[in-house]
Amino acid sequence: MKRCPLSMRLCVALCTALIAVSAFAQFQTGNIYGKVQAKDGSALPGVMVTLTGVGAPQTTITDAQGDFRFLNLSPGTYGLKADLAGFGTTARTGIGVRVGANADVTMTLNPSVTESITVTGEAPLLDVRKTGTAINVSKVELEKVPTSRDPWTILQQAPGVLIDRINVGGNQSGQQSNYIGKGASVAQNTWNVDGVNITDEGATGSSPTYYDFDAFEEMQITTGGSDPRIQTPGVQLNMVTKRGTNDFKGSGRYFYTPGRFQAAAIVPAEATSYLKHTNEVNYLRDYGGEFGGPLWRDHLWFWGAVAENKISDVNSALIGAVDTFDNIILRDKNAKLNAQILPNNSGVGFYSYGDKVRNARSLGPFRPFETSWHQSGPTKVYKLEDTQIFGTSLYLTGMASKVSGGFRLDPNGDSVRTRPLRGADRIPYGITTSRSTTPNVRRGSIDWMARNFLTSPRPLTS
Numbered sequence: 001m002k003r004c005p006l007s008m009r010l011c012v013a014l015c016t017a018l019i020a021v022s023a024f025a026q027f028q029t030g031n032i033y034g035k036v037q038a039k040d041g042s043a044l045p046g047v048m049v050t051l052t053g054v055g056a057p058q059t060t061i062t063d064a065q066g067d068f069r070f071l072n073l074s075p076g077t078y079g080l081k082a083d084l085a086g087f088g089t090t091a092r093t094g095i096g097v098r099v100g101a102n103a104d105v106t107m108t109l110n111p112s113v114t115e116s117i118t119v120t121g122e123a124p125l126l127d128v129r130k131t132g133t134a135i136n137v138s139k140v141e142l143e144k145v146p147t148s149r150d151p152w153t154i155l156q157q158a159p160g161v162l163i164d165r166i167n168v169g170g171n172q173s174g175q176q177s178n179y180i181g182k183g184a185s186v187a188q189n190t191w192n193v194d195g196v197n198i199t200d201e202g203a204t205g206s207s208p209t210y211y212d213f214d215a216f217e218e219m220q221i222t223t224g225g226s227d228p229r230i231q232t233p234g235v236q237l238n239m240v241t242k243r244g245t246n247d248f249k250g251s252g253r254y255f256y257t258p259g260r261f262q263a264a265a266i267v268p269a270e271a272t273s274y275l276k277h278t279n280e281v282n283y284l285r286d287y288g289g290e291f292g293g294p295l296w297r298d299h300l301w302f303w304g305a306v307a308e309n310k311i312s313d314v315n316s317a318l319i320g321a322v323d324t325f326d327n328i329i330l331r332d333k334n335a336k337l338n339a340q341i342l343p344n345n346s347g348v349g350f351y352s353y354g355d356k357v358r359n360a361r362s363l364g365p366f367r368p369f370e371t372s373w374h375q376s377g378p379t380k381v382y383k384l385e386d387t388q389i390f391g392t393s394l395y396l397t398g399m400a401s402k403v404s405g406g407f408r409l410d411p412n413g414d415s416v417r418t419r420p421l422r423g424a425d426r427i428p429y430g431i432t433t434s435r436s437t438t439p440n441v442r443r444g445s446i447d448w449m450a451r452n453f454l455t456s457p458r459p460l461t462s
Contacts, residue, residue, distance in 0.1 A: 027100040027220075028195040028240045032070045034105040036062050036082050043067075044084060044109060053078030053095075054245055056298040056340045060392060071395055072346075072387050073097045074243055074338075075138075075218045082107045098136045099220045099240050132225015133160070139217050139242075149213040149255075149286065151237060152177040158221040161235055169257055171281050174311040174328030174358065176207055181223045181235035188234030194241055194336075194350050196383050196401040197230075205234060208405045209354030209379035212288055212307035212332035214253060217242045241350070242290065243338050244301030250291030257284040259314070275365065276319045282312035288332075299341055305334045316365045324369050329357045344389040352381040360412065372412050379405025 036047040043066030051058040054076035062068045070078075079093040087109040095103055135158050147153045148167040155177075156163045164178040180186050189205040191198050200208040222236040230236055265278045288307025295302055309330040317323055333353040340346040355378035363372040385399040 027238065028192075029072045029074060030097040030099060031073060031102045032078065032080070032095060032097060032105060033102055034068050034080065034107060036066045036068065036084075036107045036109060038087075039108060039110050044087070047082050047084045047087075047109065049107075050081045050083075051078055052081070054097075054243070055301070055338065055346075056246075056343075058343070063392065069392055071389065072397065075099050075240055076245075080105060080107065082109060084109055087111055096138075098138065099218050099238060100134070100222075101136065132222060134220055134222040134225070135159070137219045137221075142213070142216060142219070148173055151207070151211060151213075151219065151239065152179065154219050155179050155221060155235070155237065158223060158235070160223045161221065168262075169281070170284050170286065170309075171311065171313055173309065174210075174330060174356070176210070178206075179235065183224075184232070184234035186234070188232035190230055190232060190234065190236050192236065192238045193352065193381060194239075194348075194383060195385070195399060196350075196381055196403065198379075198381055198403050202406070208403065209352075209381075210309075210330045210332070210356055211239070211354065212290075212305055212334060214251065214288060214290060214307065215241050215305045215332070215334045241334055241336060241352075242292065242303055242305070243336050244292035244294065244303040246294050246297055246301070248291075248293030250289060252289035253287060255284070255286040257281070259283055274318055276317045276321065277314075278316045280314040282314050282325060283310075284312070285310040290334075292336075299339065301338045303334075303336045303338075305332070307332045315360075315363050318365050321365075324360065324363060326361075326363050327359045331355045331357075346387050348383070348385040350381070350383040350385075354379050356407065361409065370412055374410040374412055375407055376410075377405070377407030379403070 032051070034049070036044045036049065038044055043062075043064075045062055045064045045066055047062040047066070047068075049060050049062060049068045051060075051070050051073075054074045058070055060068050060070065075097055078095045078097055079091065080095060081089060081091045083089045090107050090109055092105055092107055095105060097103055137154055137157070142154075148170045150167070150170070150173040152163060152173075153167055155161050156179075158181075160182040162180050165172055167173060167177070178186060179189070181189070185205075187204040189199070191200075191207045198208055200206045217240050219240075220236075220238040222238065224233075226233065226236050259281045262281050265280055267275050267278055286307070286309045288305065290303070290305035292301065292303030294300065307330075311328040311330075313326045315324045315326055331354070333351075335351045337349040338346070339348075356375065358373075358375040360369055360372040361375045363369060381401070381403050383399065383401040385397065387395060387397045389395040
């Protein structure tokens with residue numbers, strides 16, 4: 001059989017890698033593409049364009065066609081300023097950069113004008129540089145739109161995604177939902193946090209952990225046209241956490257929902273002969289905080305967040321039975337360090353810790369407490385990433401990551417004991433039996449982009 005020449009194979013691999021630039025999912029950054037022109041529409045080469053916003057200021061020079069680009073930008077709001085000798089200065093503010101998206105900006109300079117012109121407004125919503133179907137949910141939407149405050153609720157907002165339950169005020173946030181997208185099975189879904197694929201390998205398609213909802217800068221849900229690095233065609237959830245900037249800022253929250261605020265649950269007529277009451281909310285309590293800022297202005301930034309979410313439900317009970325409680329505690333910690341010591345090089349270190357403790361998994365009216373399971377076990381995510389920009393046409397990113405997790409299921413059994421967790425939090429447990437769903441996973445990748453090749457720049461879940 002005749003072999004393909006090495007040059008042909010290299011060309012195919014190169015083209016495959018380059019196509020990834022305009023696709024969705026697994027990306028944690030966006031890009032700004034722009035053009036500087038004179039009042040008559042002619043291109044202006046040699047214009048100095050300065051980018052300000054998240055992280056350190058960046059500067060570039062327009063090429064012979066008047067084009068410029070800023071690549072691999074963290075999601076957020078940016079500003080641009082263009083300056084050329086013999087022309088005035090023009091600025092553009094309020095440019096939004098979203099995950100996996102490209103913002104196109106056109107700036108106009110007038111000759112022999114000394115005053116500056118500032119234009120405020122977002123870049124056009126239509127991104128002609130990418131294909132596929134996806135929605136981006138920004139930090140403002142995550143904070144302002146009333147939801148149950150978990151990623152599965154955001155998945156429910158994506159067209160073409162079906163969820164298996166209704167989460168009322170967060171009462172279902174302690175057990176992840178099953179969901180499915182168009183033309184794919186549940187096992188083909190993937191989860192990505194800050195560019196790291198953390199999909200549970202023991203329960204394929206599900207998440208290995210739970211999340212601090214206020215730690216996210218943006219979420220992206222893709223149902224088609226995914227990044228070719230994603231190996232399955234299912235629903236891709238891409239989440240990007242916040243980061244430190246040149247300003248010290250943070251936030252805190254405390255949410256408490258008592259059970260008395262819920263509507264009265266009515267026992268169905270066919271069950272009144274044996275059922276005393278249906279499932280009810282005992283209370284929901286969600287609190288946490290996040291803070292970040294500069295360690296070395298324009299060069300080194302930090303950010304961290306801690307959170308705890310307590311979900312207590314009253315299990316449906318048979319007539320004459322004693323009420324039992326299904327109590328879940330979700331604890332999360334996140335930390336990120338961003339560095340840009342050299343103008344053309346940036347690095348990121350990221351750590352995430354998520355733990356779930358549940359006192360009575362599988363509890364039900366016909367499953368007494370002694371037959372239920374005590375669940376525990378944290379998941380940890382580590383990431384190191386470095387990006388080198390060689391010019392306006394080429395950058396190289398290298399990343400190494402590790403996902404370590406799983407969870408324990410301990411039968412409560414007949415001899416129920418109690419161990420203290422935190423203060424008054426006491427959760428019963430019994431004989432130990434372990435079940436791990438996510439083994440240690442180490443991943444590495446190298447991504448790169450060259451402008452010239454662009455067409456236009458259900459197992460058991462935790």
